[in-house]
Amino acid sequence: MSDSLRDQLLKAGFAAPPKPEPAPRRPQEQQRPRQQSQRPPSSQRPGTRPDSRLPQNRPAGPPRHPNASRPHARDQAEIDLAKAYALRDKNERETREREQREAEQRGRERKERKQKLANALGGKALNDAAAEIPRHFPHTNKIRRIYVTADQLPRLNGGDLAVVQLAGRYLLVDRETALAAQAIDGESLVLLCDPQATAEDDIPPDLVW
DSSP states (O other): OOOHHHHHHHHTSSSOOOOOOOOOOOHHHHHHHHHHHTOOOTTTSTTTOOOTTTTOOSSSSSSOOOTTTOOOHHHHHHHHHHHHHHHHHHHHHHHHHHHHHHHHHHHHHHHHHHHHHHHHHTOOOOTTTTEEEEEEEETTTEEEEEEETTHHHHHHHSSSSSEEEETTEEEEEEHHHHHHHHHHOGGGGOOOOOSSSSOOTTTTOOOOO
């Protein structure tokens, strides 16, 4: 449409008046978009709400390792080893104490037997200081001897007399005394012949050598 026709229409009231041009922006309004574009993201600005995608209600402090509540495998092995050593030391200590108690008990029993044996043999030895005949017999894997008289030798070989040991000495006693000593301590009886027994080595018991 030409300007002349527009002017005619305006005069006739058919055309709308032209729209006013927008007012120019102020300098501050022109710089505002630039300032907003320079702002940090909402997640970095103070006072902003966290992103809903991030986990909420997290406990304060550093994160815990999944195995933090359980002892380390090496620490557990050291604990078990220490317990094993402690148990072994306890067992060894109890074993030593038990062996010591048993040894003390055996010592007391041995002392009591010696005392009873001395009481049973007290004043009953038939050893003769004038005896000159040696009577040999085996004892503790060795050949021992006791001196007897001519009258004592056949009685000893016939089982009427016997030889017992007391405190390292060999005593000649009668059969009843020897059996009483054997009842107290079986090792005290050294020689008690049985006249009915057959000699294993064909050596007569009355042989003097």
